[in-house]
Amino acid sequence: MKFRITPINGGVCAVDGIYASGVNAGFKKDGFDLGFIRSDEEMDIVYTFTTNKFQAAPIKYVLNNDIKKTNFILANSKNANAMTGIEGIKDIEEILGFLNENIEVKNPIMSSTGVIGVRIDKDKIKAGIEKFDFNEKNSDKFAKSIMTTDSFKKEIAFEVEGEFGKFKIGGVAKGAGMINPAMATMLCFITTDANIPSDEMDEVLKANLEESFNAISVDGDTSTNDSVFLMSTKKGGYEKEAFREALKKVMQKLSLDIVKDGEGATKAVAFVVTGAKDDKEAKKTAKAFTNSLLVKTAIFGEDPNWGRIASTVGASGVECDENKLKISFENVVVYNRGEILFDEETENKAHNVMKKDEFKIYVDLGMGDGKFTAYGCDLSYDYVKINAEYRT
Amino acid sequence: MKFRITPINGGVCAVDGIYASGVNAGFKKDGFDLGFIRSDEEMDIVYTFTTNKFQAAPIKYVLNNDIKKTNFILANSKNANAMTGIEGIKDIEEILGFLNENIEVKNPIMSSTGVIGVRIDKDKIKAGIEKFDFNEKNSDKFAKSIMTTDSFKKEIAFEVEGEFGKFKIGGVAKGAGMINPAMATMLCFITTDANIPSDEMDEVLKANLEESFNAISVDGDTSTNDSVFLMSTKKGGYEKEAFREALKKVMQKLSLDIVKDGEGATKAVAFVVTGAKDDKEAKKTAKAFTNSLLVKTAIFGEDPNWGRIASTVGASGVECDENKLKISFENVVVYNRGEILFDEETENKAHNVMKKDEFKIYVDLGMGDGKFTAYGCDLSYDYVKINAEYRT
Numbered sequence: 001m002k003f004r005i006t007p008i009n010g011g012v013c014a015v016d017g018i019y020a021s022g023v024n025a026g027f028k029k030d031g032f033d034l035g036f037i038r039s040d041e042e043m044d045i046v047y048t049f050t051t052n053k054f055q056a057a058p059i060k061y062v063l064n065n066d067i068k069k070t071n072f073i074l075a076n077s078k079n080a081n082a083m084t085g086i087e088g089i090k091d092i093e094e095i096l097g098f099l100n101e102n103i104e105v106k107n108p109i110m111s112s113t114g115v116i117g118v119r120i121d122k123d124k125i126k127a128g129i130e131k132f133d134f135n136e137k138n139s140d141k142f143a144k145s146i147m148t149t150d151s152f153k154k155e156i157a158f159e160v161e162g163e164f165g166k167f168k169i170g171g172v173a174k175g176a177g178m179i180n181p182a183m184a185t186m187l188c189f190i191t192t193d194a195n196i197p198s199d200e201m202d203e204v205l206k207a208n209l210e211e212s213f214n215a216i217s218v219d220g221d222t223s224t225n226d227s228v229f230l231m232s233t234k235k236g237g238y239e240k241e242a243f244r245e246a247l248k249k250v251m252q253k254l255s256l257d258i259v260k261d262g263e264g265a266t267k268a269v270a271f272v273v274t275g276a277k278d279d280k281e282a283k284k285t286a287k288a289f290t291n292s293l294l295v296k297t298a299i300f301g302e303d304p305n306w307g308r309i310a311s312t313v314g315a316s317g318v319e320c321d322e323n324k325l326k327i328s329f330e331n332v333v334v335y336n337r338g339e340i341l342f343d344e345e346t347e348n349k350a351h352n353v354m355k356k357d358e359f360k361i362y363v364d365l366g367m368g369d370g371k372f373t374a375y376g377c378d379l380s381y382d383y384v385k386i387n388a389e390y391r392t
Numbered sequence: 393m394k395f396r397i398t399p400i401n402g403g404v405c406a407v408d409g410i411y412a413s414g415v416n417a418g419f420k421k422d423g424f425d426l427g428f429i430r431s432d433e434e435m436d437i438v439y440t441f442t443t444n445k446f447q448a449a450p451i452k453y454v455l456n457n458d459i460k461k462t463n464f465i466l467a468n469s470k471n472a473n474a475m476t477g478i479e480g481i482k483d484i485e486e487i488l489g490f491l492n493e494n495i496e497v498k499n500p501i502m503s504s505t506g507v508i509g510v511r512i513d514k515d516k517i518k519a520g521i522e523k524f525d526f527n528e529k530n531s532d533k534f535a536k537s538i539m540t541t542d543s544f545k546k547e548i549a550f551e552v553e554g555e556f557g558k559f560k561i562g563g564v565a566k567g568a569g570m571i572n573p574a575m576a577t578m579l580c581f582i583t584t585d586a587n588i589p590s591d592e593m594d595e596v597l598k599a600n601l602e603e604s605f606n607a608i609s610v611d612g613d614t615s616t617n618d619s620v621f622l623m624s625t626k627k628g629g630y631e632k633e634a635f636r637e638a639l640k641k642v643m644q645k646l647s648l649d650i651v652k653d654g655e656g657a658t659k660a661v662a663f664v665v666t667g668a669k670d671d672k673e674a675k676k677t678a679k680a681f682t683n684s685l686l687v688k689t690a691i692f693g694e695d696p697n698w699g700r701i702a703s704t705v706g707a708s709g710v711e712c713d714e715n716k717l718k719i720s721f722e723n724v725v726v727y728n729r730g731e732i733l734f735d736e737e738t739e740n741k742a743h744n745v746m747k748k749d750e751f752k753i754y755v756d757l758g759m760g761d762g763k764f765t766a767y768g769c770d771l772s773y774d775y776v777k778i779n780a781e782y783r784t
Contacts, residue, residue, distance in 0.1 A: 054706030054714050083702045083714060085730045116699025117732060178686060178703070219685040220612075221700075222707035293611040293685075293771075294570060294779055301780030307508025308613075310475045311570070314446030315614035322446050322475055338477045340509060379685075380780075381773050387686055388693030388772075 003162030003242035005249060011139025012037055012191040014157035014170040017233050021136035022145030025128025027078035027114075027121070034076045034128035035145030037189055042069040042106050043231040046201040048209060050226035057081040057088030058110045059227060064089070065107070068198075072108035073189065073229065074099060076125065077148050077174070079114040082224035091120050098126050103134050113148055113174060113187050113225050139172060146174040146187055149386055154257040160194075160246045165237025167194035169246050173254035177263040177387065178223040188213070188228040188254055193236035194243050204244050205230045212251035216375045218262035219383070220291035259375045260358075264382030267299055268375065270360045275326075276370030281318040283372040285363065288316035290376030300378035304350030306334040306342060309363065324366030329353040337366065395554030395634035397641060403531025404429055404583040406549035406562040409625050413528035414537030417520025419470035419506075419513070426468045426520035427537030429581055434461040434498050435623040438594040440601060442618035449473040449480030450502045451619060456481070457499070460590075464500035465581065465621065466491060468517065469540050469566070471506040474616035483512050490518050495526050505540055505566060505579050505617050531564060538566040538579055541778055546649040552586075552638045557629025559586035561638050565646035569655040569779065571610035580605070580620040580646055585628035586635050596636050597622045604643035608767045610654035611775070612683035651767045652750075656774030659691055660767065662752045667718075668762030673710040675764040677755065680708040682768030692770035696742030698726045698734060701755065716758030721745040729758065 013020050022035035045067060049059045058081055074095070081088045096108045112120070143153035157170035173188035196204070205228065213228060230247070260268045271289040276282035289295050292312045298305040306327050313320050323338040329350040334342045342350075353359050405412050409432040414424035437459060441451045450473055466487070473480045488500045504512070535545035549562035565580035588596070597620065605620060622639070652660045663681040668674035681687050684704045690697040698719050705712050715730040721742040726734045745751050 052703060052706040053712050054702055080699070083699055083727065084732070085714065115697075116703055117727065117734060118699075119732070221684055221686045221703070224703050224706060292613055293775070294613045297776055297779035300776065303780065305507075307472070307475055307510070310446055311444060311508055311613070311616050314444040314616060318445075320445050322477065335475065335509065340476070340511070342509060379776060381776050383685070384689055384692065384771060384773050384776060387689035388695065 011155040012170045013137040013139040015191045020142035021138045022141035023131040026124045032145035035142040037073045045231045056225045070107040072105040075111040081112040082116040143172045149176045156253045164239035167236030171250040175258040178221045190230045193233045195234045195238040208248045212255040217290035262377035263386045264380040265377035274371045275364040277368045278370040282370040286372045286374035296379035302354040326364040328362040403547040404562045405529040405531040407583045412534035413530045414533035415523040424537035427534040430464045437623045448617045462499040464497040467503040473504040474508040535564045541568045548645045556631035559628030563642040567650040570613045570615040582622045585625045587626045587630040600640045604647040609682035654769035655778045656772040657769035666763045667756040669760040670762040674762035678764045678766035688771035694746040718756040720754040
């Protein structure tokens with residue numbers, strides 16, 4: 001082993017020279033709703049944003065200004081600042097101008113989540129900014145300040161040691177609904193002091209997306225605000241393989257936390273697809289499971305209704321053959337290359353697998369070597385409740 | 393007006409020489425679950441089936457035997473006879489052989505709906521066949537015998553009169569869940585005595601699909617059993633335009649009934665998309681609304697959360713521009729080409745529109761002349777209840 005990855009506390013603040021916190025700016029009745037991450041010196045930053053064509057104003061602001069270094073991220077919940085046009089961008093400029101009167105910032109950016117189509121309340125944000133203690137190192141408060149329908153905060157940090165020296169990496173994310181990331185998910189902030197070359201940051205971030213945020217779905221709806229940010233102070237050590245591995249761990253942990261916290265979800269399920277014609281078709285199939293209402297409700301009902309899984313394969317548009325298909329709930333095979341193995345005993349065993357909070361469903365298409373694992377959750381009464389009552 | 397279309401009673405039996413009925417064969421605790429449509433003489437028949445690659449055994453049977461004329465359709469609910477392989481087809485052959493011992497049939501076919509992945513109970517079907525009164529003209533019993541989670545029967549008939557003479561056309565359909573027809577929907581049977589040339593039947597059926605069954609979605613799941621059959625005794629009159637119009641009315645009525653009866657649905661909504669780059673993009677957008685969980689739950693909550701509609705447009709992959717987009721709930725404009733018109737008064741008006749059982753949401757993309765209207769329903773607690781408890 002050339003390096004060792006150890007979990008540590010501190011979230012995004014685990015990294016030296018990075019500060020974060022949150023306050024109540026009056027968007028939520030109680031609790032944090034406005035937060036920041038900042039650094040002593042400017043950090044290199046790379047990002048990946050939603051493929052939704054109506055990108056929110058904070059995303060446009062970052063892209064318009066081609067931000068590559070920053071020392072301040074301001075983040076709020078309860079308002080996405082999306083579909084707000086030029087005015088939405090002007091609001092950000094005014095807010096960041098005000099911020100600069102309170103603390104000297106370099107290329108500050110904003111990141112927002114919440115309701116789409118409503119102008120942001122600048123006065124509340126400004127009042128919130130005045131409440132900030134800029135010297136707090138409190139990743140917990142920051143993580144809470146970006147939560148919307150999330151039921152728990154999503155945070156992780158590691159220290160990585162090897163012959164190259166050591167570095168730290170920490171991340172925070174939010175998300176529970178409107179989750180079907182096409183390039184990234186709702187909001188995710190990752191900090192590190194790894195001395196990673198600037199031109200490698202973007203590459204390594206995107207390399208890990210496919211098996212983390214791009215592999216999850218709560219409801220098939222791709223948001224206007226999906227953003228993943230990776231920032232580095234570059235004060236620590238660096239080794240490519242170690243960094244890639246640590247970043248992958250951070251991104252997988254945070255993306256799986258989002259599925260586990262899927263709106264109303266009671267179960268997190270990994271759909272392991274193998275034997276597809278190629279990886280692309282495997283992904284298409286695996287994602288189809290995470291977005292099928294009938295598969296999701298069967299999971300909620302702990303009903304090993306494998307016919308719905310088969311039907312979803314057939315409808316997903318991939319090359320398949322019912323005489324080559326194999327379906328298992330963990331190690332319980334219910335359908336094997338044309339043979340139905342679903343008797344009372346098998347049904348009971350599969351039902352028992354589904355009683356667990358987390359389990360795997362294996363689907364082998366028998367067509368080739370393509371594989372992909374997607375992570376989804378069930379569809380419960382509470383999903384409907386949360387989303388039918390979101391604004392009321 | 394060259395012809396007149398008048399609603400009449402009788403469903404599929406409105407047509408002379410056509411008989412139909414249903415019995416309880418023991419699949420449902422109470423009520424009809426096995427039915428038939430038959431004719432005195434052989435009828436021309438055309439059909440369109442699901443694009444799900446795992447087509448059910450009854451569909452394979454029709455395709456394998458290249459059926460073009462028939463005098464008997466046997467239909468059952470509670471078991472889809474899908475994912476049952478060669479055995480599923482052999483079961484059909486045995487059942488139809490038994491049928492022929494009870495009544496002389498020519499090229500009989502079967503049509504099934506229900507749970508996927510379970511062998512059909514041949515003994516129950518045979519016992520049911522023995523209960524049939526083959527001389528009944530009872531479309532009502534037939535319509536009920538194919539219902540699964542449907543809460544009402546779907547039936548319609550017209551008499552069409554013109555200079556060419558007259559003909560009758562009647563139809564029956566079922567469907568409430570696993571509805572996202574890619575070529576057709578769950579089950580639909582249309583009878584007519586129009587003397588339509590055999591080579592025009594298929595053309596006119598497919599011409600009307602796009603604005604009927606292909607325009608609806610309950611849950612985005614394309615079934616293994618979707619089938620639409622059009623049968624003609626050819627004893628009546630015929631005129632192309634009149635027939636096309638009458639068939640369209642039958643198909644639109646039955647497909648809209650399916651949306652209104654969507655599992656757990658409380659509202660049926662028409663998503664009228666205009667101004668898309670082309671009709672294909674309009675369809676992509678309109679169908680995206682019918683399948684968005686967030687749009688569907690907002691409709692259930694009567695919440696005019698137009699941001700979710702905008703976000704769905706942006707995520708649907710079509711050419712769009714937030715400065716050209718326009719969104720209205722009936723005549724209440726909430727967003728107009730970059731301008732948010734969503735104040736308290738507008739919100740109340742839009743909310744009032746959404747209180748209705750049926751309403752239209754208009755979305756103009758402002759990019760071209762493409763248009764498409766899709767029909768969908770809301771997502772309620774009852775959808776989850778129905779599908780989490782389906783087999784238990």
